[in-house]
Amino acid sequence: MNKLIKPFLSSRFIKFAIIGGLNTLIHLAVYNLVLQIDNKIVLANTIAFIVASVFSYFANTKFTYNKNPEKTTFVLAMLTFIVKLGVSDALTYGFHKLILSINWQVKLLTKIIPIFVTIITLPLQFIVFNVIFKNKKGETSA
Numbered sequence: 001m002n003k004l005i006k007p008f009l010s011s012r013f014i015k016f017a018i019i020g021g022l023n024t025l026i027h028l029a030v031y032n033l034v035l036q037i038d039n040k041i042v043l044a045n046t047i048a049f050i051v052a053s054v055f056s057y058f059a060n061t062k063f064t065y066n067k068n069p070e071k072t073t074f075v076l077a078m079l080t081f082i083v084k085l086g087v088s089d090a091l092t093y094g095f096h097k098l099i100l101s102i103n104w105q106v107k108l109l110t111k112i113i114p115i116f117v118t119i120i121t122l123p124l125q126f127i128v129f130n131v132i133f134k135n136k137k138g139e140t141s142a
Contacts, residue, residue: 007130012130013126016064016129019063023059024115027049028112028114031044031047031048041096042093045089045092045113048114049085053085056081057073057081060129064129073132073133077129091117095109095116095117
């Protein structure tokens, strides 16, 4: 159990989470902007996700893993983001339907759905990025 929890107590995870927080703010800004233009939840999430993912890759490469961007890590990260986009869109749609079915304050909660999605997906992405950014000795950089 300790081996499972230890990576989430590291300075690397703290950096990853801070970048994840900034990524979520970028995502929320773009998401809500697109919602103002076209009230399609999944479209707004997809566009915001793409913008935020590109930021996430470059910020994590530089600050979390202390590496330079490379074609291989970029492609692997984008493949990860494609899978994460599917999960993110499904969760966004599911949370939206849940909010509607419970008849909560839809307008407010719809605007913050990406926060709930991030809480679920951030730890999973951290695990995958640790694999992507392993160096030749099998360890991730500082």
